[in-house]
Amino acid sequence: MSDQDRAVSPLGDVAELIDGGDMDCGSGLLLLITRAMRRMEAGQRLGVRSSEPSVVTDLPVWADLVGHEVETEVAETSDGPWWFAVRKAGRPTEETTVFSLGDRTPLGQRLWVYTNFDCNLACEYCCAESSPKAAARRVTPALGQAVFDEFAALGGREVFLTGGEPFMHPELGDLVDAAAGLHRTVLTNAMIFSRGRRRETLEKIDRSVVLQISLDSATAELHDRQRGAGSWERALAGIELAKSLDFPVRVAATMYDEDPAGVSELHRRLDGIGIPRDDQLIRPVAQEGFADTGVHISIDTVEPEPTITADGAWWHPVAVTNPNMRIADSPQPVSEVFGVVRDILAVQDAAERSGREVFRCA
Known part of the structure; x- marks a missing residue:
């Protein structure tokens, strides 16, 4: 104002x-x-x-x-x-300490962290508007340690490290180590950790860390059209490398149209390379960032997944370019981030019980 x-x-x-x-x-x-x-x-x-x-x-x-x-x-x-x-x-x-996020994780037990926003790819649907030209906006190991310590003290259990491409962060290993004691997942396109310093970082990461790798289709055509020529083969090679190093591997596909035939083909491909069905995720494109179409995102259409960046906190990891979904202007205190979300959920719950609507979306 x-x-x-x-x-x-x-x-x-x-x-x-x-x-x-x-x-x-x-x-x-x-x-x-x-x-x-x-x-x-x-x-x-x-x-x-x-x-x-x-x-x-x-x-x-x-x-x-x-x-x-x-x-x-x-x-x-x-x-x-x-x-x-x-x-x-x-x-x-009225204070309520635990809200269920559908059939998944109670609020306060899971936290997303954007380690950085620069990326080796510029995917056409990227919700974070990441690319080789994007500002890095890196979470430092010191900030990560402070966030993870507070999160754990609040009862947090699970952290997802995403980007951008996390393996472009020169101190990714230190960030992963800072979250020791929590269940850790690193989201990656698996294309740049096969050699050099990044390979060294990969091999030093504890094998309890899950690598969630992006693969959008059973064949190269669609994946490469969305992510860049040659990216499908390199992603498959990254999956095989991660498995050979004994990392738990989860594979996630982002699809504009969840065509049953395409989904079935992808499941068969992943079955064939030994990825358990529970670790095969299909998710829709969100109409955020670079995406002109997709699922509409607002606080009443998606359940909260509190998300930390170097310069703020957000309702959900797919909405970090949407100023209307910003929870806070700094990543700490984490308690305040969860407090805002709890207050919103309390209103939603009260509205549902009373049959009144206060969350209209155009």
């Missing part, structure tokens, strides 16, 4: 003033509000400006669900934008 907006605010005294622009409650506004509310004391007022008409209905519903009060609503014109003053509840909102 600019100083000029503060000067023209019709809300009077507020502890903080945020501008939601045209975001609705499902596309990021509640993340902004929740972050701000956690910084405020009970009884203080939060100012919110919005040009999205649905917020006029949804914001009071949200406030009622969590016990806050919308004290003031002012419209600049009949078509908006609208200003709201929300007083934070004077009593603690």
Whole structure:
């Protein structure tokens, strides 16, 4: 919010003033509000400006669900934008320590970390907009150690190290070591760790670390069209190398259209090279980053998978280029990252129980 907006605010005294622009409650506004509310004391007022008409209905519903009060609503014109003053509840909102993420992992037990954003490939659907030209934005071993220590102290169990291409990080080995004691998975395209310094890094990694390797199809045509000429053969070679070094290997395919024939062919290919079915993952393209089409991502369409980068924290690893999915402007404290997510989940749960909707998506 600019100083000029503060000067023209019709809300009077507020502890903080945020501008939601045209975001609705499902596309990021509640993340902004929740972050701000956690910084405020009970009884203080939060100012919110919005040009999205649905917020006029949804914001009071949200406030009622969590016990806050919308004290003031002012419209600049009949078509908006609208200003709201929300007083934070004077009593603690209900705390729930464990939320189930579907049938997978309880919130607080899993953390994603983008080790870096530069990559040897520039895949046409990359949600992180990684490429050889991307800024590295590396997580340092010192930051990684601090994050992993706090995460473990909070009861965390599992960490996924992704990118970019993690093996382009010159200190990847130190980052993996920093997460010792947690169940560790490194996501890689398996194309650059066969020789030189990166091969040395690979061979020094503990064999309890899972390597999740990308392979998008049973044949080279589709994979190479999406990832670059020759990448399919090199990925297969990387899978064989990882297996020969006794790493647990999981293979993940990213597909625009989950055609049953293509999926079946890929499963048969992976069966043939000894990858167990439980370690064969098929995932859709998300409409994020470089992808113009795919699954729509918002806080009400994907369950949270809290994700750390060198410069922030995000709702889900596929949404790290989407400012509406940002949880925090720094990777620590991890407790605050999970706290924001818990607050959002509590609202979703309360809305579901009451039959009310506060997470609309255009």
